[in-house]
Amino acid sequence: MTRQFFGTDGIRGTVGQAPITPDFILRLGHAVGRVLRRSQSRPLVLIGKDTRISGYMLESALESGFNSAGVDVMLLGPLPTPGVAYLTRTQRASLGVVISASHNPFDDNGIKFFSAQGSKLSDDWEREVEAALSEPAQWIASADLGKARRLNDAAGRYIEFCKSTFASDLTLKGLKIVVDAAHGAAYQIAPAVLHELGAEVVRIGCTPDGLNINCDVGATHPQALLEAVRQHGADYGVALDGDADRLQMVDAQGRLFNGDELLYLMVCERLARGEPVPGAVGTLMTNLAVELALQARGVSFVRAKVGDRYVLEELERRQWLLGGEGSGHLLALDKHSTGDGLVSALQVLQACVRSGQTLAQLLSGVELFPQTLINVRVSPGQDWQANPALTERLDQVRAELGESGRVLIRPSGTEPVVRVMVEAREAAQAERCAGALADCLRVQP
Numbered sequence: 001m002t003r004q005f006f007g008t009d010g011i012r013g014t015v016g017q018a019p020i021t022p023d024f025i026l027r028l029g030h031a032v033g034r035v036l037r038r039s040q041s042r043p044l045v046l047i048g049k050d051t052r053i054s055g056y057m058l059e060s061a062l063e064s065g066f067n068s069a070g071v072d073v074m075l076l077g078p079l080p081t082p083g084v085a086y087l088t089r090t091q092r093a094s095l096g097v098v099i100s101a102s103h104n105p106f107d108d109n110g111i112k113f114f115s116a117q118g119s120k121l122s123d124d125w126e127r128e129v130e131a132a133l134s135e136p137a138q139w140i141a142s143a144d145l146g147k148a149r150r151l152n153d154a155a156g157r158y159i160e161f162c163k164s165t166f167a168s169d170l171t172l173k174g175l176k177i178v179v180d181a182a183h184g185a186a187y188q189i190a191p192a193v194l195h196e197l198g199a200e201v202v203r204i205g206c207t208p209d210g211l212n213i214n215c216d217v218g219a220t221h222p223q224a225l226l227e228a229v230r231q232h233g234a235d236y237g238v239a240l241d242g243d244a245d246r247l248q249m250v251d252a253q254g255r256l257f258n259g260d261e262l263l264y265l266m267v268c269e270r271l272a273r274g275e276p277v278p279g280a281v282g283t284l285m286t287n288l289a290v291e292l293a294l295q296a297r298g299v300s301f302v303r304a305k306v307g308d309r310y311v312l313e314e315l316e317r318r319q320w321l322l323g324g325e326g327s328g329h330l331l332a333l334d335k336h337s338t339g340d341g342l343v344s345a346l347q348v349l350q351a352c353v354r355s356g357q358t359l360a361q362l363l364s365g366v367e368l369f370p371q372t373l374i375n376v377r378v379s380p381g382q383d384w385q386a387n388p389a390l391t392e393r394l395d396q397v398r399a400e401l402g403e404s405g406r407v408l409i410r411p412s413g414t415e416p417v418v419r420v421m422v423e424a425r426e427a428a429q430a431e432r433c434a435g436a437l438a439d440c441l442r443v444q445p
Contacts, residue, residue: 045096
């Protein structure tokens with residue numbers, strides 16, 4: 001059974017358009033509640049959200065749906081996605097739910113779920129929920145309805161958890177750090193964590209109004225952070241996205257570091273402490289320079305499908321700890337069960353403080369290969385893989401690049417687009433090769 005509603009990271013869309021409507025979200029809560037009650041007599045579900053104005057509406061609908069299926073609800077209020085995952089585990093809840101569309105604009109929203117262990121749920125679980133959605137509602141007796149209450153100190157508990165992932169013998173005293181929370185879920189939490197660890201904190205993107213989440217700020221719009229670091233003469237800048245599960249960082253010179261580089265640094269920091277790191281997991285999009293640099297340090301590298309859930313699955317399968325994506329989703333499974341932008345930032349800052357070196361110094365051995373990405377719109381149902389001109393040109397490009405480059409051609413999971421990515425040591429070569437492949441795709445056989 002294919003999934004109708006679930007994508008790579010829960011259910012997401014434009015508010016007011018199917019499936020992000022109050023009636024569907026109520027049905028979703030009811031269906032998930034019924035699935036939970038197949039194995040538990042009185043499940044408890046935690047619900048957190050980001051700062052979008054639509055969060056109030058969707059939270060109420062979810063709460064009603066769960067209660068109608070005999071499931072108790074604990075409301076957390078605005079809280080980063082990884083914070084919900086953490087509290088789901090520590091509160092011994094049956095499930096964690098996040099109302100967020102991550103880095104999307106305010107008029108989108110979505111629902112994603114965490115298991116009782118604080119990790120992403122499987123495709124099979126999502127299919128079971130979709131099957132329950134297709135069945136008629138089964139309203140339970142009034143005496144068995146679920147109840148709802150609020151966890152008033154949710155933010156404080158998560159702040160203490162984040163601080164606990166930073167080495168107890170180190171401090172951020174003497175560092176000025178700009179924090180950009182994208183007007184999102186970490187707008188209070190991220191500045192508090194860094195301040196309590198000793199840093200002088202400058203806040204931007206920390207005044208949400210329900211409509212400005214991710215608007216020209218945050219991890220997907222790092223220019224605001226770059227400018228603020230320069231303006232305030234800061235040592236570092238930390239940018240999160242709307243639900244704070246991804247990270248970008250800036251140093252005092254205004255250089256931006258992406259998730260690929262930060263993953264490499266996290267590996268090297270553990271190696272420097274004498275900890276074994278058998279391997280790390282990236283994705284099909286991870287920069288080739290990082291793969292080669294890790295292999296040079298004796299660390300195996302494996303690529304998963306794009307999406308942090310697939311990175312997590314590969315880490316768990318191999319019993320490794322470190323993985324991530326260039327977008328800034330980073331996983332350190334000895335610190336948290338899911339990707340956490342703030343915890344990842346603390347791991348990077350810890351490496352800088354412990355070594356006495358800057359980000360640029362720690363990453364001096366890694367120079368990212370230029371990447372060119374071209375999106376080519378294709379007709380629905382077009383069998384682009386059967387294009388003989390593309391096959392011939394692909395062989396030519398791979399022969400030209402050899403071991404010094406890489407080609408990735410993959411369909412988008414959300415729109416009728418094929419993504420062409422070419423990586424090479426020289427930007428001009430990457431652009432030329434990607435353009436030639438894109439031209440072949442545009443000509444239908």
